[in-house]
Amino acid sequence: MLLAMLVWSVDSDAARGEPVSTVVQMPEKSSALVTDGLESDLPILKICGFDWAPYSYHEGSATVGVLIDLLKRAELNHELQFNFMPLQRCLAAVRQGYQDMILYSSTPHDQLVMVDTVVQYHVSGVIVGSQSKHQSFEGLTQFSGETLGVLRGNPIFQSLKHYQGIQWELQNTGKSMWQMLMRGRLDAAIGDYLSVTPLEVYRQGDVRFLQPALYVVPIRMAVNISKAQLVPGLNQRLAQMLEKGTVDHLYRRHGVEPFSRVQTMVDEFHQRQREKTQKARDMAESP
Structure with missing residues (x-):
């Protein structure tokens, strides 16, 4: 269900309700972006993900993001190629061996080996405009009589819609939902900390993520079983970069709060x- 959450949160095709195929066809010509743009004699590691800032996104013709930078520093002795595609298609491609690694996975799957070191969390909660009277999240009952936005098809909505007195506004895309929130047509929106809301909105202080979160789940990278030998070294390098503050540096570099602050939020949630x-x-x- 959590994988489905990510599909509906960040994949625009799925958000419009269009079916996402899990049958992967090999392309005649790869659209992968090579990290350094140079030819290399190293073996190619094909990595799939999707546009999910600040973790992986396009900046001009370059593929950038926190996870992209971490993998470049991980010394995997491979030439890295990144392909963006819908989550379920990416997952199927890695399981079938057409891609070697998936950037985003929350549950184990056959044919996949999970990377244990966590450098990203999916933190979902209530986001309000800067002028909102709400300063913290005590429960959805505090929004009685108000209008809340949520992405259409978001699985979390099934556990929220029974709350009385809340008017739910279903949106097809995250962009339209945040525009409505900024224009005051929504009192709040269900969203993901740091990633779904446009980053510049956070930087400008136009919205606030109410604490505590609704739920938290770690997101891990995973590889096809044929690349399992890469996982121990990748785990070690990611752990070293966490300890040295490299992960925090990269979060800041991409314009968001450091990972250590997110980790503190996650620890408090648990x-x-x-x-x-x-x-x-x-x-x-008690008697």
Whole structure:
């Protein structure tokens, strides 16, 4: 379900309700972008993902992003090629061996070997305009009588729509949803911290992500089983870059808060979840 969430959050084809094929056809000519634009004798590592700033996106003719930069620094001894495609197509391509690595995966799949070191989280929650009266997220009941935007097909909506008194505005694309929020036609929107909302909107302080988040899930890179030998070294290099602050530097370089701050948010979220679980157990056991 979480993979489906990512499809609907960032893939415009899926957001419009168009079917995304999981049967991968080999292209006659690759549209991959080579990282350095130079010929190399190194073996090619074909990496697929999609336009999801700040993690992977296009800047002019270049493929850039936090994950792109991390892989370039990971010393994989391969020539890196990046292909953008819908998430389910990318997943199918890696499982079938047409692509070697997927940038975004949240659950194990057959034929895939997951990279254990986490350098990205999918943090979903409520985003409001800077003038909103809401300063924190205490529960959806605080939005009774208000209009909230959510992307059409977003699986999280199934668990939210039963809240009474909220008018839900289903949007086909993230862009249209954020435009409505900025124009005051929405009181809030369900979105992903840092990534779905246009980055410049965050930089300008026009929107706020209410704490705590609705849910958090780690996103991992994964490789086809034929490339499993790359995973131990990649895990080690990513862990080293976390420890040395390289990951934080790259987050800042791409215009967002450092990963360590996101990690703190995630740790606090899990602590609150543990406290809620313990409180529920104590209440259930009390006479």
